[in-house]
Structure formats: structure tokens, C-alpha cells
Amino acid sequence: xxxxxxxxxxxxxxxxxxxxxxxxxxxxxxxxxxxxxxxxxxxxxxxxxxxxxxxxxxxxxxxxxxxxxxxxxxxxxxxxxxxxxxxxxxxxxxxxxxxxxxxxxxxxxxxxxxxxxxxxxxxxxxxxxxxxxxxxxxxxxxxx
Amino acid sequence: xxxxxxxxxxxxxxxxxxxxxxxxxxxxxxxxxxxxxxxxxxxxxxxxxxxxxxxxxxxxxxxxxxxxxxxxxxxxxxxxxxxxxxxxxxxxxxxxxxxxxxxxxxxxxxxxxxxxxxxxxxxxxxxxxxxxxxxxxxxxxxxxxxxxxxxxxxxxxxxxxxxxxxxxxxxxxxxxxxxxxxxxxxxxxxxxxxxxxxxxxxxxxxxxxxxxxxxxxxxxxxxxxxxxxxxxxxxxxxxxxxxxxxxxxxxxxxxxxxxxxxxxxxxxxxxxxxxxxxxxxxxxxxxxxxxxxxxxxxxxxxxxxxxxxxxxxxxxxxxxxxxxxxxxxxxxxxxxxxxxxxxxxxxxxxxxxxxxxxxxxxxxxxxxxxxxxxxxxxxxxxxxxxxxxxxxxxxxxxxxxxxxxxxxxxxxxxxxx
Numbered sequence: 001x002x003x004x005x006x007x008x009x010x011x012x013x014x015x016x017x018x019x020x021x022x023x024x025x026x027x028x029x030x031x032x033x034x035x036x037x038x039x040x041x042x043x044x045x046x047x048x049x050x051x052x053x054x055x056x057x058x059x060x061x062x063x064x065x066x067x068x069x070x071x072x073x074x075x076x077x078x079x080x081x082x083x084x085x086x087x088x089x090x091x092x093x094x095x096x097x098x099x100x101x102x103x104x105x106x107x108x109x110x111x112x113x114x115x116x117x118x119x120x121x122x123x124x125x126x127x128x129x130x131x132x133x134x135x136x137x138x139x140x141x142x143x144x
Numbered sequence: 145x146x147x148x149x150x151x152x153x154x155x156x157x158x159x160x161x162x163x164x165x166x167x168x169x170x171x172x173x174x175x176x177x178x179x180x181x182x183x184x185x186x187x188x189x190x191x192x193x194x195x196x197x198x199x200x201x202x203x204x205x206x207x208x209x210x211x212x213x214x215x216x217x218x219x220x221x222x223x224x225x226x227x228x229x230x231x232x233x234x235x236x237x238x239x240x241x242x243x244x245x246x247x248x249x250x251x252x253x254x255x256x257x258x259x260x261x262x263x264x265x266x267x268x269x270x271x272x273x274x275x276x277x278x279x280x281x282x283x284x285x286x287x288x289x290x291x292x293x294x295x296x297x298x299x300x301x302x303x304x305x306x307x308x309x310x311x312x313x314x315x316x317x318x319x320x321x322x323x324x325x326x327x328x329x330x331x332x333x334x335x336x337x338x339x340x341x342x343x344x345x346x347x348x349x350x351x352x353x354x355x356x357x358x359x360x361x362x363x364x365x366x367x368x369x370x371x372x373x374x375x376x377x378x379x380x381x382x383x384x385x386x387x388x389x390x391x392x393x394x395x396x397x398x399x400x401x402x403x404x405x406x407x408x409x410x411x412x413x414x415x416x417x418x419x420x421x422x423x424x425x426x427x428x429x430x431x432x433x434x435x436x437x438x439x440x441x442x443x444x445x446x447x448x449x450x451x452x453x454x455x456x457x458x459x460x461x462x463x464x465x466x467x468x469x470x471x472x473x474x475x476x477x478x479x480x481x482x483x484x485x486x487x488x489x490x491x492x493x494x495x496x497x498x499x500x501x502x503x504x505x506x507x508x509x510x511x512x513x514x515x516x517x518x519x520x521x522x523x524x525x526x527x528x529x530x531x532x533x534x535x536x537x538x539x540x541x542x543x544x545x546x547x548x549x550x551x552x553x554x555x556x557x558x559x560x561x
Contacts, residue, residue, distance in 0.1 A: 007159055027513070031180050062262065062282020066179040069284075073182045088159050089282065095152055096284050100185050 004111045006128050007083075007091035010104035013125035013138065014079035016118060017051040019043055025064035025071075025093070034076030052124045053078040054115065058087040068093025072103050080106045080126055084115050108133055149195060149291040156285055162296030166258055171197065171290035172246045174204040174262035175283045176233040178226040183283070190287060191232035197290040202241040202249065204263045206230040209484045209492075210242070211459060217491040238290070242484035243458030245358065245429040247274060250460075255380055258301055260289035264371070265428045265506065268361035271372035273354065275380040277301045280371050300372055304390075306381060308374050310339050311394035314348030316401040318546040322349060325359055326409060326523040326542060329505035331400065332360035334408040336368025338398055345374040345388040352378050355431050362428050363505035406543035412508040415518035418536040420448075421498030422517075423527050424487045426456035427507040434524070435465050439474060441528040447478030448534030451496060459483045478531075493517070501527050501536060 020042045023029070028038035034049040048071070058064055068090060071077040077097065081090055086109050094105045106128045110118065118124055118135065125138040157165060178184060207226030209215050216223060234240050241249060246261070247269045253259050253276035261270050261278040270276045279299045281289060289295050299305040312335060314322075321327050335344050344364075352360070352375060364370035374382035382388035426434070438455070447453045455474075462483050465471045471481070482492060487507070493500065493515070501520040502508055508521040520536045529537040 005159075061264075062174070062280065062285075063179060065283040065285075066175075066183045069182040069186070070180045073180075073185070086159060088156055088285075091159050092152070092156060092284050095155055096186055097182070099148055099152070100182065100189060 004114075005086055005109040006133060007086070007107040007109065008094040008098065008105065009128045010080075010106035011127040012052065012080040012104075012106050014050050014052045014123070016121045016124050017043075017046065017048065017053050018119045019053065019055040022057040022059040023055055024059040024061060025067035025090075026061040029067055029071065031067055031070045032074055032076070034071045034074070047076075048078045049076040051078050052080045052082065052126070054082045054118055056084040058083070058090045062089055064089050065093035065096065068105075069097040069100065072097030072105060073101055077103070077105050080108070082115070082118060083107065083109045085109065148190065148193065149288040152284065153288040153292050153294065156288070157296035160296045160298045162298045164297050165294040166297045166301065167293055168199055168258050168260045168289060168295055170199050170253060170259050171201040171286060172204060172259075172261040172263065172266055173201060173233060173238060173286045173290060175286050176203050176206050176229055176238075178207040178222065178229045179283070181225075184225055184229055186284060187229050187232040190291075191235050195236055195291050197237045198293040199290060200251070201238040201290040202243070202246045203233055203238045204246075204266070205242055205244050205485045207485060209482055211462075211483050212481070215480075215482060215492045217494065236287070236291075241458065241460065243429050243460070244486060245431065245458060248429065248431050248458060248461060258295070260286060260295050262286035264365035265358070265362035267371050268365045268373065269358055271300055271306070272361060272374065272379050273357045277306070280369075306372060307343065307390040307392070308345035308382070308388040309342040309395045310344045311397040312344045312346045313397065313399045314346060315399055316546050317405065318402075318544055321402065321542055321544070324523050324542055325356060325503055326521075327405065328352065328356040328360040329363050329503065330405050330409040330412070332363030333367045333412060333505040333509065334400065334404060335373075336364035336366060336370055339368060339370060341369035341371070342395070343372050343374065344370065345376065345382065345385065345394065347376045347385055349375055350377060353433070355434055358428055358431070359503075359505065363509070366506040366509045402543045402545045409521060409543065412505055412521035413519060414508075414512050415499045415520065417499045417518060419498035420451045420501055420520070420530055420535055421496035422452040422454065422493050422500045423531045424454045424456070424493065424500055424502045424507055425504065425524065425527055426454070426482070427486055427502070427504040430455050430457040430461065432461050432464055435461070435474070437524060438479070438528065439470060441525055442474070442477050442479075442532075444473075445477065445532050447531045450534050451498065451531060452480060452493060453478055453531050454480050454482050454487050454492065456482045456485070456487050491515070499536065501530050503527050
């Protein structure tokens with residue numbers, strides 16, 4: 001499988017969390033818990049930590065980069081972010097988080113088919129290199 | 145570790161799809177505001193690596209009013225972190241301007257200049273009013289651009305990326321209404337919601353002061369993601385309607401009359417309460433011209449003791465009015481001047497009972513969520529009159545329909561075609 005666009009390469013796996021609407025991390029995600037705090041968002045109250053977050057788009061303020069870097073620092077970031085459209089603001093947050101804390105949150109833009117497919121999964125694994133992405137549905141390794 | 149800036153900028157450029165980098169002549173950085181430990185770690189890492197900006201670089205507001213630090217009402221550890229952030233950015237060679245209105249500084253970019261500016265109201269003003277060229281830069285990448293002196297050549301840096309997309313026809317609005325600050329702030333607020341991130345071309349507004357365009361752009365960049373607008377006959381890249389669209393037809397057309405404006409203005413007021421606890425103006429930062437208007441409107445009267453009256457401004461503007469000797473006169477009337485920061489980003493208001501009144505659509509839009517205040521939106525004149533009286537005073541005539549254009553006002557339902 002070839003990703004439409006790799007923004008930040010890396011490997012990750014986790015439970016899939018599909019966001020029904022775009023999310024601004026600034027003002028929308030709690031900086032120390034990684035929980036969605038935007039009261040207008042349908043997934044308000046959901047934790048992002050460790051999830052493979054599938055979201056149509058980021059939204060709004062460039063300060064969202066800082067919030068993503070902050071949740072990476074605090075260890076409550078998503079395992080990976082799979083986007084429906086490109087978003088330099090999310091990519092920058094992940095790049096800075098990686099540069100400062102040596103923790104990688106891959107950020108990838110999916111095409112429409114991939115986006116729809118991964119939305120139906122419970123759990124996803126991905127390995128993203130600069131040459132493309134392996135994205136597979138997976139039972140978690142420790143699942144019994 | 146100047147290389148970190150180069151590496152981040154190169155990766156960012158690849159994401160934008162740019163085929164080359166272009167040099168910039170100056171930068172304006174918003175990343176100096178403390179957002180938490182990661183923002184401080186980034187500033188410290190860059191500064192301690194010895195990184196220096198390579199183009200003249202101004203700074204947006206920080207978390208603290210360095211000239212009036214006692215105004216800050218938050219936690220002491222935030223003060224320390226906020227100060228450290230501000231120190232690192234200064235150490236990297238940035239000018240300590242601490243203003244969200246860098247276009248009010250003596251040296252500002254000219255038509256066609258390629259720049260990297262952050263802060264949404266500054267971005268929209270630079271592109272639209274000055275005709276300088278900047279994309280939407282923000283946290284982290286603003287500093288990388290200032291250090292490398294380059295940006296990817298995409299979007300608003302290119303001729304094509306600056307053409308209008310949506311035609312906005314203003315019809316049936318009285319000339320007197322169009323001379324008010326509330327007209328521009330309200331129109332910007334409404335348009336931001338209607339056009340999102342597209343470039344609107346406003347037709348039917350014949351004149352505007354820079355402060356009007358500031359209020360318009362700031363509002364449109366807050367309720368929407370407008371980074372550039374054209375105003376036909378007013379802004380430099382829109383001498384004619386055809387020029388603003390590059391000779392092409394608009395993607396869509398929106399008509400706005402007094403009815404839509406009145407509804408949008410009403411939406412910016414979040415309370416029916418008329419008792420006032422504070423007035424907050426100067427977001428974006430109050431200009432020298434606005435201070436002269438404030439002085440005229442106050443006319444030496446005293447602000448009611450029940451409320452606080454804050455004006456946010458840049459330290460350069462404050463220095464000018466103090467040099468001219470009338471800053472003290474305003475303070476004697478009860479005006480409190482805030483510099484270096486902003487009253488919706490940082491806790492400054494003491495929370496006296498009552499609503500907070502502002503002429504800023506941006507403040508009205510953010511304050512209920514960011515700070516939990518109930519807001520009354522009104523003109524500068526209404527803000528000053530209300531402050532003297534201690535309760536909300538309204539000039540009810542401001543959204544009246546233009547004489548002889550009653551039908552226009554009724555039929556133009558803000559329809560999109």
C-alpha cells in the first residue's frame with residue numbers, strides 16, 4: 001500500500017479511533033491528558049493517547065503544533081495520525097516533538113479508499129518509510 | 145544546531161509541495177508566547193544552540209507585560225516560564241517589539257515584499273493592506289524561517305495564490321454605518337464564517353482607514369481562516385474588480401446588507417446584562433490614531449469607578465503618546481494601558497461583576513471561551529460612553545438601512561449564489 005503523502009515517517013500500532021469531525025488541537029485537546037476537550041466535538045471526552053487517530057483534517061490555529069508537541073512530551077500523544085487531507089500544522093508538531101523528545105508519531109495523509117477502509121478497523125499497524133507505508137489491520141499482539 | 149531550523153524548514157517545504165525556496169526580507173514571530181513546557185524546550189534548544197535570526201525579525205506578544213508585570217494575575221511559575229521564553233527569543237536576535245500589530249511599527253514591509261509573518265491578524269493585514277506576501281506561518285516554523293531566511297514558494301507568495309475567489313457585494317448599507325468601526329469588525333466576523341480560508345473580494349466599500357482594515361482582517365481570521373482579502377478601490381492589489389479576480393469569474397457571490405450585519409453584530413454580544421465590569425479594547429493592539437480618537441471621545445471625563453478600562457497596545461505606540469505627554473492624561477481618566485501581551489491570552493482582568501465590553505470582534509469571539517467572560521460588543525464610541533456611565537450604552541441607529549434602499553436591505557438575505 002502506498003500512502004498518498006508521508007508527512008512524518010515512523011512505525012506505530014494501536015486501537016483505531018476515527019474522529020467524525022476535524023479537530024483543532026489548540027483549545028480542543030487537553031495538553032497534559034491528551035483528552036478531547038472541545039465541547040462542540042462529537043468525540044468530546046475521548047482520550048487520544050496511544051490510539052491510531054484517523055481524522056478528516058486539523059482545524060484552525062497554528063498553535064495546534066505546540067499542543068501536539070506538548071502531548072508528545074507528556075507521553076499522551078496518539079500513536080499515529082492518519083489524515084484525510086494534508087496538514088503542515090500537525091506535521092510540524094510531530095516533527096518538533098520528535099526532535100526534542102526522540103518520540104515519533106507518524107503522520108500520514110491517506111487517499112479516500114484507504115481512509116474508508118481503516119475507518120472500519122479496530123486495530124491498525126503501520127510502518128512508514130520515506131518510500132511509502134505498510135498499513136495493516138491487526139489483532140493486537142497480546143490479544144487473547 | 146542551526147541545522148534543526150534548516151531541517152525543519154526543508155521538511156515543511158516538502159510537505160507544501162514547493163519546488164524551491166525563496167529568500168525573505170523579514171519575519172514576525174508568534175512562537176514567543178508560552179504554550180507549555182514543549183514550547184519552552186523548543187525555544188531553549190534553539191537559543192542554546194547559538195541559532196540567530198538572519199533577517200530583521202519582530203516579536204508578537206508574550207505571556208507577560210514586561211513593562212507592567214503587576215497586571216498579571218496568573219500563576220507565578222507561568223510568569224517565570226513566560227519570561228524565559230521571551231528572553232530566548234530576544235537572545236536569538238529578534239527585536240523586542242512584543243506586538244500583534246507589527247504593521248504599526250515605523251519600519252514595515254512594502255508592496256510585493258516576500259516575508260514570513262505569524263499571527264493571523266498580522267498575516268491578513270500584511271497580505272491585504274500592505275501587499276507584502278506571506279503564507280500562514282505559526283509556531284516553530286516562524287522561527288525556522290527567520291533563522292534560514294527562506295520560505296517555500298507556494299500559496300500567497302505567488303501571483304496566482306493571491307487572486308480573489310469569492311465576491312462579496314455590500315449593498316444597502318448607509319454611508320454613516322460604513323464609517324464606523326463596528327461595520328468593519330462585524331463584516332469581517334460574518335465573512336470569516338462564510339468564506340472559511342478563501343480569499344474574499346469586497347465590493348461596495350469605498351473607503352476604510354487602516355484601523356478599520358485591521359479590525360476587519362482580525363475578525364475574518366478569527367471566525368474563519370482568512371489570510372488575505374481584497375477590497376475594491378481600497379487595497380493595493382484590487383484597483384478594480386477584474387484585477388482582484390485576475391480577470392476570472394468569481395467562484396461564488398455573497399450579498400450582505402444591514403440585516404445580515406445587524407444579526408452578526410448581535411451574535412458577538414453574549415449577554416443581555418447591561419452592568420459593566422470592564423472594557424477591553426486594543427485587540428489587535430491599539431494604534432496611535434485610535435489613541436487620539438479615544439482621547440477625543442473621553443474628552444477628559446472619568447471612567448466609572450465600578451469598572452476597569454484596559455487598552456492593549458505595543459510598547460512603541462505607548463512610548464510615543466508618553467513622549468507627547470498625554471499618556472498621563474488618559475491614565476488620570478481611568479485608562480489602564482497593557483503592553484507586550486494581550487487581554488484575551490493572559491489573565492489580567494480582575495473579574496469585577498458585570499459584562500466586558502469591547503469593540504473587537506476577535507476579543508468578543510475568543511473571550512467567552514478563553515476567559516469565561518460575558519461580552520457586549522460595540523463601537524469605540526459605545527465602549528467609551530458605556531465606561532463613563534458604568535453600564536452598556538447603545539447607539540441604536542447604526543445598522544439602519546440606507547435611505548431609498550429599503551428593498552435592497554430586505555431582499556439581500558446574505559444569499560450565496
